[in-house]
Amino acid sequence: xxxxxxxxxxxxxxxxxxxxxxxxxDARDKVTGDAQFAADIFPSGALTAVVVRSTVxxxxxxxxxxxxxxxxxxxxxxxxxxxxxxxxxVPVIEDDQPALAESTVRYDGExxxxxxxxxxxxxDQIGDLIEVEYExxxxxxxxxxxxxxxxxEVAQPEFSEGGNLxxxxxxxxxxxxxxxxxxPVVVEGEYETGYQEHAYMEPQGVVALPAPxxxxxxxxxxxxxxxxxxxxxxxxxxxxxxxxxxxxxTGGAFGGKEDVPSQLSAYAALLSHATNEPVKLIYxxxxxxxxxxxxxxSTVRYVTAADRDGNLTGVKVGIYLxxxxxxxxxxxxxxxxxxxxxxxxxxxxxxxVARSVATNKVPNGAFRGFGSPQVIFPYESQLELLAEEVGIxxxxxxxxxxxRPGDVTATNQRLEKSVGAAQTLxxxxxxxxxxxxxxxxxxxxxxxxxxxxxxxxxSVMYGVGMGxxxxxxxxxxxxxxxxxxxxxxFAVGNTEMGQGAETVLSQIAAEALGVRLEDVNMxxxxxxxxxxxxxxxxxxxxxxxxxxxxxxxxxxxxxxxxVAKEILGCESVSIEDGxxxxxxxxxxxxxxxxxxxxxxxxxxxxxxxWAEKGVKDWDPETARGDAxxxxxxxxxxxKVEVDTVTGxxxxxxxxxxxxxxxxxxxxxxxxxxxxxxxxxxxFALSEDLAMEGGKFLDPxxxxxLVPTSMDxxxxxxxxxxxxxYPEGPYGAKGLGEVPLMASxxxxxxxxxxxxxxxIYSYPATPEKVLxxxxxxx
Numbered sequence: 001x002x003x004x005x006x007x008x009x010x011x012x013x014x015x016x017x018x019x020x021x022x023x024x025x026d027a028r029d030k031v032t033g034d035a036q037f038a039a040d041i042f043p044s045g046a047l048t049a050v051v052v053r054s055t056v057x058x059x060x061x062x063x064x065x066x067x068x069x070x071x072x073x074x075x076x077x078x079x080x081x082x083x084x085x086x087x088x089x090v091p092v093i094e095d096d097q098p099a100l101a102e103s104t105v106r107y108d109g110e111x112x113x114x115x116x117x118x119x120x121x122x123x124d125q126i127g128d129l130i131e132v133e134y135e136x137x138x139x140x141x142x143x144x145x146x147x148x149x150x151x152x153e154v155a156q157p158e159f160s161e162g163g164n165l166x167x168x169x170x171x172x173x174x175x176x177x178x179x180x181x182x183x184p185v186v187v188e189g190e191y192e193t194g195y196q197e198h199a200y201m202e203p204q205g206v207v208a209l210p211a212p213x214x215x216x217x218x219x220x221x222x223x224x225x226x227x228x229x230x231x232x233x234x235x236x237x238x239x240x241x242x243x244x245x246x247x248x249x250t251g252g253a254f255g256g257k258e259d260v261p262s263q264l265s266a267y268a269a270l271l272s273h274a275t276n277e278p279v280k281l282i283y284x285x286x287x288x289x290x291x292x293x294x295x296x297x298s299t300v301r302y303v304t305a306a307d308r309d310g311n312l313t314g315v316k317v318g319i320y321l322x323x324x325x326x327x328x329x330x331x332x333x334x335x336x337x338x339x340x341x342x343x344x345x346x347x348x349x350x351x352x353v354a355r356s357v358a359t360n361k362v363p364n365g366a367f368r369g370f371g372s373p374q375v376i377f378p379y380e381s382q383l384e385l386l387a388e389e390v391g392i393x394x395x396x397x398x399x400x401x402x403x404r405p406g407d408v409t410a411t412n413q414r415l416e417k418s419v420g421a422a423q424t425l426x427x428x429x430x431x432x433x434x435x436x437x438x439x440x441x442x443x444x445x446x447x448x449x450x451x452x453x454x455x456x457x458x459s460v461m462y463g464v465g466m467g468x469x470x471x472x473x474x475x476x477x478x479x480x481x482x483x484x485x486x487x488x489x490f491a492v493g494n495t496e497m498g499q500g501a502e503t504v505l506s507q508i509a510a511e512a513l514g515v516r517l518e519d520v521n522m523x524x525x526x527x528x529x530x531x532x533x534x535x536x537x538x539x540x541x542x543x544x545x546x547x548x549x550x551x552x553x554x555x556x557x558x559x560x561x562x563v564a565k566e567i568l569g570c571e572s573v574s575i576e577d578g579x580x581x582x583x584x585x586x587x588x589x590x591x592x593x594x595x596x597x598x599x600x601x602x603x604x605x606x607x608x609x610w611a612e613k614g615v616k617d618w619d620p621e622t623a624r625g626d627a628x629x630x631x632x633x634x635x636x637x638x639k640v641e642v643d644t645v646t647g648x649x650x651x652x653x654x655x656x657x658x659x660x661x662x663x664x665x666x667x668x669x670x671x672x673x674x675x676x677x678x679x680x681x682x683f684a685l686s687e688d689l690a691m692e693g694g695k696f697l698d699p700x701x702x703x704x705l706v707p708t709s710m711d712x713x714x715x716x717x718x719x720x721x722x723x724x725y726p727e728g729p730y731g732a733k734g735l736g737e738v739p740l741m742a743s744x745x746x747x748x749x750x751x752x753x754x755x756x757x758x759i760y761s762y763p764a765t766p767e768k769v770l771x772x773x774x775x776x777x
Contacts, residue, residue: 021667038205043278057694086237097326106325139360155358174349179314183305196295202251205282208268215242231262255366293365314349380745420659420723454754458745463628464734477531478548486592493533500668512553514575539734546729552609647770662731676739
């Protein structure tokens with residue numbers, strides 16, 4: 001795989017750790033097996049937790065044998081909703097989801113009781129002894145039918161906008177109906193996406209331990225330790241300062257460990273609190289897939305209008321997201337779908353109505369891209385249809401409409417800083433040899449029947465951070481401490497979950513102080529010791545925690561410089577590579593000597609930093625104004641070969657070009673792009689989680705097909721155009737979510753280009769590809 005950087009747009013030159021492709025600081029521990037994951041924690045005398053789950057999709061619990069189970073040898077506790085000492089709730093955005101169902105069960109696998117036993121073997125066996133009797137009811141499974149007036153109630157009335165409608169959001173800019181009526185070219189389409197499983201390497205898992213003064217300590221795999229602390233505090237009825245949450249090594253997350261760890265931690269904490277013993281709860285793969293959140297299935301209807309030259313005049317969109325039985329993060333996911341529904345394109349007239357709907361299915365939540373992939377597939381498909389209707393090349397159509405500095409988005413946000421969308425499109429066009437490939441493939445397809453070749457493009461934008469939907473969370477704290485030997489320790493509340501954040505933040509800290517990367521160490525994320533840096537979501541960790549670290553170091557440096565100037569006897573100094581140098585002479589001193597002097601003279605060697613990013617002029621009533629403080633952009637181009645006999649798709653090349661501002665670490669950034677592209681390829685082609693009657697048929701990896709190395713093209717080109725963000729740390733902005741977002745649209749468009757027929761639902765399995773090809777002949 002090829003990795004490149006385009007530095008032609010650089011405005012700021014930085015030296016030192018930032019910009020270097022440094023090896024990951026956590027690499028050795030993970031490669032050698034020294035990293036400690038949740039399953040590796042074995043407290044002395046720990047009990048094993050078992051979650052008793054509903055076996056029906058909708059109904060009421062009428063009888064159980066829990067009293068008998070309490071009398072069994074080796075069973076230390078059996079808890080139901082009546083035994084919850086605090087609030088029976090798993091708080092996310094709304095408080096609609098109970099920790100344990102009281103009587104009504106709303107989805108298959110909903111927790112109704114907790115059991116603590118001694119030993120894994122008894123935990124595996126006790127499931128056969130549990131007896132629960134239900135009064136089953138007809139489940140509500142279709143989101144469209146769920147909205148009908150006569151539909152049975154799934155959503156609790158106090159948490160809905162009427163019936164089973166959880167949330168309705170709208171953007172209305174200009175006069176879209178008039179634009180559609182007056183435009184000479186109009187294309188329409190309805191698009192569907194299904195579930196996508198996170199497929200992280202490490203399943204969910206936590207350990208709860210009794211702590212002093214009646215408190216609880218949680219150690220586990222997670223993205224958001226402060227979310228977990230809040231959930232445990234509320235379910236136990238304890239103050240926040242009695243709850244300590246420590247994130248241990250986390251083997252992947254992709255959004256799946258944003259809200260779900262709050263559930264596991266609440267369960268383990270309840271049992272630990274009841275027994276005063278350590279309790280371990282680790283899901284196996286089948287339980288993890290069956291009951292944890294997924295990407296929201298969607299139905300999206302688009303009408304796209306343009307003039308005869310291909311200039312967009314209006315877009316009208318209806319979005320339906322299947323939330324499942326409880327809201328979890330659905331309001332925020334829906335909001336991002338709403339704001340991103342027109343993509344990185346200039347559209348003067350926009351009407352978007354977005355709805356999240358309650359059904360009797362497992363609740364859906366965060367997944368990389370967070371509501372945007374469900375609208376990217378439609379809007380990029382619509383542009384392909386439009387290009388065909390107008391008779392213009394697909395890339396040229398995008399060039400006509402792509403957002404540039406000074407343009408406004410669907411919410412009327414004027415883009416002024418770090419707008420690299422057009423550069424990603426032009427660079428991807430160049431690297432893929434777009435024009436030559438189109439010509440070559442046209443000639444090939446005219447001569448061959450059994451194998452067709454196609455090329456597809458997709459451009460995206462992504463709002464970095466929480467945006468106007470949750471501005472109170474766009475903040476971060478940092479703590480830095482200069483040790484007496486000149487090394488630097490720093491702490492933030494954002495987590496490393498495989499994405500490389502620990503390395504990137506260490507590079508920023510090293511750059512800010514002027515020391516080597518190996519002289520910097522990030523502490524483990526422990527809510528009793530690190531500041532709340534907001535959730536590790538929304539591609540915000542580099543920007544927010546990075547800025548907080550720089551602020552903390554800047555608060556510390558004057559003390560270092562004051563002592564150094566006293567030692568050197570000069571007026572001004574600078575720090576580089578661990579050396580403090582007189583700017584008005586040749587004298588220098590090692591930082592470790594200065595640090596030792598500071599320690600001897602009782603100089604405060606620690607400092608705190610803070611960063612916050614708000615949005616301006618946002619009107620929630622009209623959805624107008626600045627939705628995010630900055631956007632990241634990308635264009636991907638994919639080349640495919642399609643076997644028209646079997647429908648099998650083979651990717652031959654994938655080009656990924658990103659604008660994520662200054663790239664702090666090109667090696668880890670390229671790895672993010674490659675991994676995200678692979679997830680997008682799976683979303684488009686193979687990942688299909690079959691469900692019947694509200695129950696997943698095969699909650700394992702036997703039939704849920706994630707891409708392997710054989711499915712990813714050997715020829716993958718990754719490039720960066722660095723439109724620096726002046727308010728980010730050293731010009732950086734977010735990257736993590738964007739690669740998945742851009743890749744799947746390029747894949748589906750390449751397939752459609754090859755078979756000359758459009759596919760309207762994901763995944764594009766061989767059966768769907770073959771049917772579309774045969775129907776289009």
